[in-house]
Amino acid sequence: NIEEEELQAYNYMLSINDKMEKYLNKKVLSDWAYASNLTQENLNKNIKISAEVANIQKEIWHQIAQYNWQQFSDYSLRRQFWAYSTIGENALPEPQFKMLKKLVSDMESIYSTAKICDYKNSTKCDLLLEPDLTNILATSNDEKELRHVWIEWRNSIGPKCKDSYKSYVALSNEGAKLNNFSDQGEVWLKDYEDDTIKEQVHGLFEQLKPLYLQIHAYVRFKLREKFGEVVSEKGPIPAHLLGNMWGQTWDNIAEKTLPYPDVEDSDYTAEMIKQNYTAIKIFQTAENFFKSINLTEMPRTFWKNSILEKPADRNLICHASAWDFYDQKDFRIKQCTEVTYEQMSTAHHEMGHIEYFLQYKDQPVPFRTGANDGFHEAVGDCISLSFGTTTHLRKIGLITSDNPDPKIVLNNLYRVGLGKIAFLPFGYLMDLWRWDVFSGKTTPDNYNCKWWELREKYQGLEPPVDRSEEDFDPAAKYHIIADVPYLRYFISFVIQFQFHRALCEKAGQYEPNNPKKPLHECDIYENTDAGNALKKMLAMGASRPWPDAMEAITGQRVMDASGLLQYFQPLQDWLEKENKKNGVFIGWEKTKRVCVR
Numbered sequence: 229n230i231e232e233e234e235l236q237a238y239n240y241m242l243s244i245n246d247k248m249e250k251y252l253n254k255k256v257l258s259d260w261a262y263a264s265n266l267t268q269e270n271l272n273k274n275i276k277i278s279a280e281v282a283n284i285q286k287e288i289w290h291q292i293a294q295y296n297w298q299q300f301s302d303y304s305l306r307r308q309f310w311a312y313s314t315i316g317e318n319a320l321p322e323p324q325f326k327m328l329k330k331l332v333s334d335m336e337s338i339y340s341t342a343k344i345c346d347y348k349n350s351t352k353c354d355l356l357l358e359p360d361l362t363n364i365l366a367t368s369n370d371e372k373e374l375r376h377v378w379i380e381w382r383n384s385i386g387p388k389c390k391d392s393y394k395s396y397v398a399l400s401n402e403g404a405k406l407n408n409f410s411d412q413g414e415v416w417l418k419d420y421e422d423d424t425i426k427e428q429v430h431g432l433f434e435q436l437k438p439l440y441l442q443i444h445a446y447v448r449f450k451l452r453e454k455f456g457e458v459v460s461e462k463g464p465i466p467a468h469l470l471g472n473m474w475g476q477t478w479d480n481i482a483e484k485t486l487p488y489p490d491v492e493d494s495d496y497t498a499e500m501i502k503q504n505y506t507a508i509k510i511f512q513t514a515e516n517f518f519k520s521i522n523l524t525e526m527p528r529t530f531w532k533n534s535i536l537e538k539p540a541d542r543n544l545i546c547h548a549s550a551w552d553f554y555d556q557k558d559f560r561i562k563q564c565t566e567v568t569y570e571q572m573s574t575a576h577h578e579m580g581h582i583e584y585f586l587q588y589k590d591q592p593v594p595f596r597t598g599a600n601d602g603f604h605e606a607v608g609d610c611i612s613l614s615f616g617t618t619t620h621l622r623k624i625g626l627i628t629s630d631n632p633d634p635k636i637v638l639n640n641l642y643r644v645g646l647g648k649i650a651f652l653p654f655g656y657l658m659d660l661w662r663w664d665v666f667s668g669k670t671t672p673d674n675y676n677c678k679w680w681e682l683r684e685k686y687q688g689l690e691p692p693v694d695r696s697e698e699d700f701d702p703a704a705k706y707h708i709i710a711d712v713p714y715l716r717y718f719i720s721f722v723i724q725f726q727f728h729r730a731l732c733e734k735a736g737q738y739e740p741n742n743p744k745k746p747l748h749e750c751d752i753y754e755n756t757d758a759g760n761a762l763k764k765m766l767a768m769g770a771s772r773p774w775p776d777a778m779e780a781i782t783g784q785r786v787m788d789a790s791g792l793l794q795y796f797q798p799l800q801d802w803l804e805k806e807n808k809k810n811g812v813f814i815g816w817e818k819t820k821r822v823c824v825r
C-alpha cells in the first residue's frame with residue numbers, strides 16, 4: 229500500500245542522493261579540470277565522466293517512474309522525486325549526449341582562446357577578451373579602435389561557431405522532447421514552477437522601460453557630445469561606445485558622462501591600484517563584508533583550490549564562475565581577476581554564489597540550488613548595493629574625501645544606474661532570442677538579423693557596421709556558446725533590489741519617505757539582523773517553491789520592480805529634468821544599419 233511504498237521510497241531517496249553526491253563530485257572535479265586547463269585530454273576525461281553520470285541519471289529516471297510519488301504525504305520526499313523526474317540532456321542516448329557535450333566544449337574553447345590583432349600594431353595578434361579587449365573597451369576613447377575591436381572579436385568567433393550552434397540547438401531539443409517538453413527553452417523555465425513566468429517578466433520589463441528610456445536618451449546625448457556625428461541625435465546608440473563588449477552594462481563610461489563632472493569624483497579603480505589592491509585583497513574585502521553580517525567565512529580549501537588570477541601557462545575559461553563540488557567542503561571561484569572596481573563587484577557576485585552553497589550544503593542534493601536561478605545571481609549583487617554606496621566606500625577608503633556634497637551621491641547613483649538600469653533590456657532579450665531559436669520560430673538563416681532586431685527594439689543599440697547572416701554575433705557572448713540560460717540575470721537585477729530594501733529596513737537603514745534614510749545610501753555592513761534574515765533564506769535552497777523564499781526575506785510572494793524604481797527615483801527625477809532641459813529625443817528612430825539576409 230502507499231504507506232509502505234512511501235517508506236521504501238524514503239530509503240531509496242537516501243541511497244540515490246548519496247550516490248549522486250559521489251558521482252557529482254567526480255563530475256564537477258572533471259568539469260573544473262577542463263575549464264581551468266583546456267586540453268584534449270581533460271576534455272576526453274570530462275566527456276567520459278559526464279556520460280557516466282548521465283547514464284546514472286537515466287537509470288534513476290526509469291526507477292522513479294515506478295513510484296506513485298505524486299501521492300506521497302511527505303512534501304520534501306515528493307519534491308525530491310519531482311526534481312529527479314526531469315533530467316534534460318542527460319536523457320539523450322549516450323552517443324548524442326557525448327556529441328552535445330563536445331559541441332558546447334568546443335565552442336567554449338574557441339571563445340576562451342580567441343585572439344585578435346591590436347588596432348595600433350597589426351603585428352601584435354595575441355589580444356584575448358580577458359583582460360585585453362575588456363580593458364580597451366572600458367578605457368579607449370578612440371572610436372576607430374573601439375570599432376576595430378568590436379568587429380574583430382565577432383569575426384574571430386561567430387563564423388567558427390555557427391554550424392556547431394545549429395547542431396547544439398537540435399540536440400538540446402531532442403533531449404527536451406525526451407523529457408516531454410516542447411523544446412529546450414521550456415526546460416529552462418521549469419524551475420520557476422510558474423507557467424506565467426514569461427508574462428511576469430514581460431510585465432516587469434514594461435514597468436522598467438520608462439526609466440531605461442531616460443538613461444538611454446541622456447547617455448546618447450553625452451556620447452554625441454564626446455564622439456560627434458558617429459552618434460546620431462535620435463537613432464539607436466552604436467554598440468561599441470558603451471564601455472563593454474556587449475553593451476550590456478555601461479558603468480565604464482561613467483567618467484565620460486557624469487551628471488556633475490566638476491565635483492571631485494573618485495576613480496575607484498585608480499584608488500584601488502594606488503592602495504596596492506591585489507586579487508587576494510579584493511576577495512578578502514568581499515569576504516570581510518559577508519562575515520560582518522554573520523554569514524560564513526570562506527573555508528580554508530577555498531583559498532587553496534580557487535583560481536583567482538589568470539595563469540600564464542595554459543588556456544582556460546576566464547569567464548568568472550563559482551563552483552560547488554557537492555561534498556559539503558570544497559567550494560571554489562575561478563576568476564581571471566584584474567585590479568579594477570568592476571572586478572571588485574564581480575568578486576562580490578561570485579562570493580554570493582559561494583555563500584549560497586555554504587548555507588544550503590546540508591540540504592538533500594536536489595535542493596542544493598537556488599530557490600530559482602535568479603536568486604543565485606542576486607545574492608552577491610545585493611551585498612554590492614551596500615558596498616557601492618558612498619557611505620561604505622568612504623568607510624573602506626576608496627573614497628578619500630569626506631565632502632558631503634549631494635552631487636557626489638548623485639554621481640555615484642548614476643554610476644550604479646549605468647550598471648543596473650542599462651542591463652535590463654539586455655538581460656531580457658538574451659533568452660527572448662533563444663526561446664525563439666529553440667522553438668524554431670527563429671531559423672538558422674535568420675539567427676543574426678533577428679538578434680539585431682531585438683538589440684534595436686529593446687536596447688536601442690545598433691552595430692557600428694552593417695551585419696549579415698554570414699555573421700553570428702550572438703556567439704560573441706559567453707552564455708550563448710556555453711549553454712548558460714540568461715533570464716536568471718534579468719530576474720536577479722529586479723529581485724536584488726527587493727532583497728536590498730527588505731534588509732535595509734531590518735537594519736533600520738531605510739525608511740520609506742524618510743529623506744534622511746534613502747534606499748540608495750543604505751549600507752547593511754556589520755548588521756547581523758539583516759545578515760541573519762538573508763542567511764535563513766539562503767539555507768532553504770530549493771527545498772520550497774521560490775515564493776516561499778521570497779516571502780522569508782521580503783514578506784512578499786512576488787517579483788516586483790518597485791524596489792529598483794524606489795532605489796533610482798532620485799536619478800530618474802534628475803534625468804527627466806536634464807533631458808527636458810537639453811530637449812533630447814526620448815527613445816530611438818529606426819537604425820540606418822542593415823542586416824543582409
Ligand SMILES: C=C(C[SeH])C(=O)N1CCC[C@H]1C(=O)O
Pocket residue numbers: 476547548549574577717
Ligand atoms: C559573473 C557572471 C558569472 Se555567474 C556572469 O556571467 N554575469 C554576472 C552579471 C551578468 C552575467 C554576465 O557577465 O553576462
Ligand SMILES: [Zn+2]
Pocket residue numbers: 577578581604605
Ligand atoms: Zn553569477
